Amino acid sequence: MPLKTHHDEVPTLNLTSMIDVVFLLIIFFMVGTKFADMERDIALQVPQVSEGGALTPAPEKRIVNVYRDGRITLDRQDVSLEQLEAQLAHARTEYAELGVIVRGDAEGPFQNVASALNACRQAGISELGISVRLARGGE
Numbered sequence: 085m086p087l088k089t090h091h092d093e094v095p096t097l098n099l100t101s102m103i104d105v106v107f108l109l110i111i112f113f114m115v116g117t118k119f120a121d122m123e124r125d126i127a128l129q130v131p132q133v134s135e136g137g138a139l140t141p142a143p144e145k146r147i148v149n150v151y152r153d154g155r156i157t158l159d160r161q162d163v164s165l166e167q168l169e170a171q172l173a174h175a176r177t178e179y180a181e182l183g184v185i186v187r188g189d190a191e192g193p194f195q196n197v198a199s200a201l202n203a204c205r206q207a208g209i210s211e212l213g214i215s216v217r218l219a220r221g222g223e
Contacts, residue, residue, distance in 0.1 A: 145183035145213070146175065150200045152192035165203045172207035183211035 148168065149157045158168055176182050184204050188197035197214075204212055 143179065143182075145185050145211075146172065148184055148186045148200050148204065150186065150188040150192065150196045152189040154192070154196045156196075156200055165199055168200065169203040169207045172204055172209055176208050181211065182209060183213065184209050185213040185215050187215040 147159055149160075151157075156163055156165065156168055158171055163171065172182070172184065186197060186200050186204065188194070188200070201212065201214075
């Protein structure tokens with residue numbers, strides 16, 4: 085059986101690279117902060133513009149529910165036809181491509197759904213959808 089005649093070297097961790105990176109990050113943030121301070125000190129009056137609308141994409145489609153008794157909700161809040169039209173018109177000023185899905189009760193009169201659709205159209209909504217449920221095989 086061979087015997088070990090030499091000692092293995094203990095591995096060491098070389099931290100030079102990590103210290104270099106840390107110092108570079110410190111210098112980067114110090115210099116970046118200095119530029120931000122200098123930019124704030126510039127006595128400059130920036131021009132003003134009018135409200136340009138939202139910079140974010142349009143939100144999910146708004147949901148209008150028309151219940152059997154004629155009650156209407158917009159995103160789970162009770163509204164009248166006039167309020168529905170006003171709220172959708174206001175939302176459309178912020179998001180021109182606003183979409184609306186109208187869900188009507190199958191047992192209610194269609195006139196209520198038609199009135200809600202007309203209010204959406206009067207508000208300028210061009211992307212309208214009607215939610216339906218597919219009938220199962222024997223129904």
